[in-house]
Amino acid sequence: MTNIENQKMMPEGSDLDDSAAQWAGLADALQNYDMPPAPDTQALIARLTPLVKARQSTRQRARLTTTWHTRWLTLIRTQGMIFESSFWIASLLVLGIGVVVGLYSDVGTLPTLFTCFAPLLGAAGVTYAFRPATEGLRELERISPIRPLELLYSRMIPILICDGIITLVLLTLVSTRTPDITLWRLLLAWIGPLLGLTALALYSAIRWGNIAGVAVPLVLWVAFVLFGWQQAARRSAGTFDLTEGARWWWMQANNSNWVLVGSGLLLIGGLILSWETQRLFAQAKGD
Amino acid sequence: MDNETDEALYRRVLSGDTAAFVQLVTRYNPPLFRFLYRQTANYPLAEDLLQETFIRLIVYQGQPPDCFRAWAYTLASNLVRDHFRSAPHRHEVELIEDESLEQSVSATSVHELDDRLAMADSRAQVEHALQQLTPDHREALILRFYQDLPIDEIATISGVPPGTVKSRLSYALKRLRGLLVRVGALE
Numbered sequence: 113m114t115n116i117e118n119q120k121m122m123p124e125g126s127d128l129d130d131s132a133a134q135w136a137g138l139a140d141a142l143q144n145y146d147m148p149p150a151p152d153t154q155a156l157i158a159r160l161t162p163l164v165k166a167r168q169s170t171r172q173r174a175r176l177t178t179t180w181h182t183r184w185l186t187l188i189r190t191q192g193m194i195f196e197s198s199f200w201i202a203s204l205l206v207l208g209i210g211v212v213v214g215l216y217s218d219v220g221t222l223p224t225l226f227t228c229f230a231p232l233l234g235a236a237g238v239t240y241a242f243r244p245a246t247e248g249l250r251e252l253e254r255i256s257p258i259r260p261l262e263l264l265y266s267r268m269i270p271i272l273i274c275d276g277i278i279t280l281v282l283l284t285l286v287s288t289r290t291p292d293i294t295l296w297r298l299l300l301a302w303i304g305p306l307l308g309l310t311a312l313a314l315y316s317a318i319r320w321g322n323i324a325g326v327a328v329p330l331v332l333w334v335a336f337v338l339f340g341w342q343q344a345a346r347r348s349a350g351t352f353d354l355t356e357g358a359r360w361w362w363m364q365a366n367n368s369n370w371v372l373v374g375s376g377l378l379l380i381g382g383l384i385l386s387w388e389t390q391r392l393f394a395q396a397k398g399d
Numbered sequence: 400m401d402n403e404t405d406e407a408l409y410r411r412v413l414s415g416d417t418a419a420f421v422q423l424v425t426r427y428n429p430p431l432f433r434f435l436y437r438q439t440a441n442y443p444l445a446e447d448l449l450q451e452t453f454i455r456l457i458v459y460q461g462q463p464p465d466c467f468r469a470w471a472y473t474l475a476s477n478l479v480r481d482h483f484r485s486a487p488h489r490h491e492v493e494l495i496e497d498e499s500l501e502q503s504v505s506a507t508s509v510h511e512l513d514d515r516l517a518m519a520d521s522r523a524q525v526e527h528a529l530q531q532l533t534p535d536h537r538e539a540l541i542l543r544f545y546q547d548l549p550i551d552e553i554a555t556i557s558g559v560p561p562g563t564v565k566s567r568l569s570y571a572l573k574r575l576r577g578l579l580v581r582v583g584a585l586e
Binding site for chain 2: 141144147
């Protein structure tokens with residue numbers, strides 16, 4: 113079936129100004145390209161039908177023998193194995209540098225900028241680390257029994273756990289060096305926005321697609337930063353400057369009840385959204 | 400139910416329905432084979448890639464695609480790209496170059512191409528002219544003018560914006576015309 117019409121040969125929007133007759137000649141030439149017959153359909157069906165049947169029995173077996181939590185644990189374990197030690201060392205270094213910069217840089221804009229852009233650096237790092245290197249790999253991901261979003265979950269969870277442990281250790285060190293800091297307040301101020309934004313990203317990605325999954329948390333984070341900036345500037349009555357940003361944030365995290373309440377709400381919101389995401393995900397899979 | 404949509408049939412295939420699979424293969428065996436054959440100009444290879452395309456469609460575990468036809472062509476197209484990038488294919492090309500065979504498929508000499516195409520019939524002339532195009536240009540041309548797909552669907556299959564598809568088509572036609580004029584297949 114070579115349905116070549118002359119008007120189709122006229123390239124749309126091109127810089128070619130040849131006549132229709134000229135392109136018609138090309139259409140005729142292309143129509144001369146007749147085809148050998150396609151392979152025998154029945155033979156192909158006979159070869160591949162066992163795969164379709166196997167698929168049915170595999171699905172039934174999988175439903176009978178696995179539960180959701182054993183499936184997730186297996187998935188997380190296998191995903192955790194693909195990370196090389198250099199990845200964990202790099203994570204430790206980045207977090208360590210962040211803490212050192214925050215603690216030992218008394219002046220300068222570096223701590224503030226680091227605080228503001230740390231989540232973006234993390235997101236960019238994860239995106240880079242798990243980008244499909246080739247089209248072939250992208251396709252493998254697409255035909256994998258595990259959906260891309262499940263891969264994302266299972267890859268993020270080990271990272272979140274590991275980074276959480278590293279951060280806990282580092283924040284403990286910080287609290288010992290500066291005794292006026294209350295560790296649990298600091299942790300809540302950190303983990304609330306983290307969990308809230310991560311859950312929002314996953315929920316948005318499932319509900320409205322990948323672009324929303326990136327854009328919504330990003331916009332919200334920028335709004336947080338700008339709001340914090342505005343508050344800091346207002347409360348300091350004009351004496352606030354960029355070099356004090358990180359230090360100001362540490363003080364707010366440690367002392368302000370409003371920050372505590374806000375972080376707590378984000379934490380609860382994040383947990384609810386995570387549950388809702390899981391529910392949407394199960395619906396989409398038909399489980 | 401012959402008028403059942405491709406998407407509905409594919410959903411049934413994914414749940415293990417062999418009757419739906421028979422219908423889907425009957426519908427897609429000829430067009431996918433034509434696409435693969437025109438891309439590769441090699442019957443056994445096109446046959447292998449066709450079978451591999453159907454296997455990938457069967458083993459797919461994700462959510463069924465919104466447009467099955469575009470999805471099937473995307474899989475076939477990726478298989479073609481993987482083949483041309485693969486080690487055996489590169490090895491084959493290197494061997495041809497090493498032995499200085501004049502009929503090398505990657506010949507760039509106009510005279511060499513002229514000699515070869517002039518000896519062949521019109522079918523072979525078109526086939527060889529198509530093989531001189533870059534894979535992206537060839538794919539756009541085949542999908543548009545032989546498989547009769549709309550620009551938007553080709554854009555989905557190739558993973559590029561519709562404007563890029565149009566410019567690829569424009570360039571492919573221009574180049575193809577030049578090649579065919581050179582060997583006397585066109586005036």
